[in-house]
Amino acid sequence: MKNYSTLIPDVESNVLLRERTHTKTGGRVQYVFYPHNLEELKTVVSTLKSDDVYFEIFGEMTNIAVSEDNLDFVVINMMRYDENLDPEWDGKRFLTVSASMKMKKLAVWAYNSSIKGLAWMEGIPGTVGAGIFMNAGFLVGQDMETYLVSAEYLDLDDLEVKNVQNQDLNFRYRYSKFHDMNAIVLKGTFLLYPLKRDWKHVLRKYKLKLQMNKYHARRANNQPLGLPSAGTVFVPPTPWHVGGMMRELNMVGYQIGGAQISPKSPGFIVNVGGMTGEDYFKLVEYMQTKVHDNYNLTIVPEVRLISRMGDPRRKH
Incomplete structure (x- = not known):
């Protein structure tokens, strides 16, 4: 394999995946690429495709188990894509979020911003992009399928940025159409609700916090964390x-x-x-x-x- 250590600024070499995955499994990969923007992502994808190097796309690596062999692929990790980019809220209904943002962090951000609809994310590990990919959720009606309006993605066949609407993602339990697409999720747009800023605002926010605490406690009580x-x-x-x-x-x-x-x-x-x-x-x-x-x-x-x-x- 060629030397790709300087392909983009943020590259790690000879990485033991068991040190990164939530299952603590996985052998060595020669490279993990961390693209920070679209230009870097396209550079990595086009180069690897041109050189016929197989790659896997990961985020926080919460939902994988990996072989212990020396692995015959490299990794594109989206955890640092658009690093530190704040969610974009239109003040009324629509919130657009980078795929790299952690769902737990987004739940807290929405609470602090007095936005209702994402409390269920508080107890879910992983990034927004991975959550869209697998239709992450907590209970019926508390999942990506319910709140996602559309997703922006990079088509890996033609390297064009495209959008797909919720109704075209064929969501079902832990599945979206992205499973069958050659694509990387870049952003998600959600339909949410601002807490009304009247004399009951403090009470409404308190109830939202109680809801988040409830999700957290249920997960802690029922799962082997x-x-x-x-x-x-x-x-x-x-x-x-x-x-x-x-x-x-x-x-x-x-x-x-x-x-x-x-x-x-x-x-x-x-x-x-x-x-x-x-x-x-x-x-x-x-x-x-x-x-x-x-x-x-x-x-x-x-x-x-x-x-x-x-x-x-x-x-x-």
Whole structure:
């Protein structure tokens, strides 16, 4: 592979991904590129495509498990894109946000700005761009599908910036059309509501804060936040519940290597020490097999499982 260490100003070489992913899994990649603006992003993408170098697009890396091999791809990380750029609020209904902004940070920003609609983001890790990509959410009606108006993205085929409307993203649980597009999300625009600034404004803001605290407490009470994980492993096979099936099958606490079915929340796989990406993959497969054998159901991971060659569901 060529030397890309000076392709853009912000590049890291020989990066061990287990030091960056929330699951604490992942081998080495030769380069991680951090584009700060559109020009740098286009430079990286066009160069890598021209040189036939495969790349993965990551944000905060909250929803992935990665192989421990030396990895045959490089990473474009969008965490620093438009760094420190403030959200753009029109004062009435529309808020436009960089894809690099963390959802938790955006929830706090909206609260401080007396804007209602994003309290549910307070308890969700990851960036706005990743959240749009996977239709992140908390409860029904508290998700990207409900509040997103449109998204701006870079088409990786022609390197043109384009927009897509909510109704064209085919949202469903933890899915958007971006899964099947060759694109990088750059911005999202949301339909929100300003808190009315009358004599009840302080009370309204207090209620909004209580709502955020409620989301935070629910997540802390129901999820194994003290251990590395990628969150809920599988798309819920409605009306079944994966955690409930794990309890019925006496699989709670089952472990392969350092990967364990969480006793606190059996829909999670947690890293109890030294978990590898391969441990995670094997435990996912084991859970799928047991559920299929006992319930005749096929459960599908919502966590991205990144092999040595990259995500098999993605193409560039």
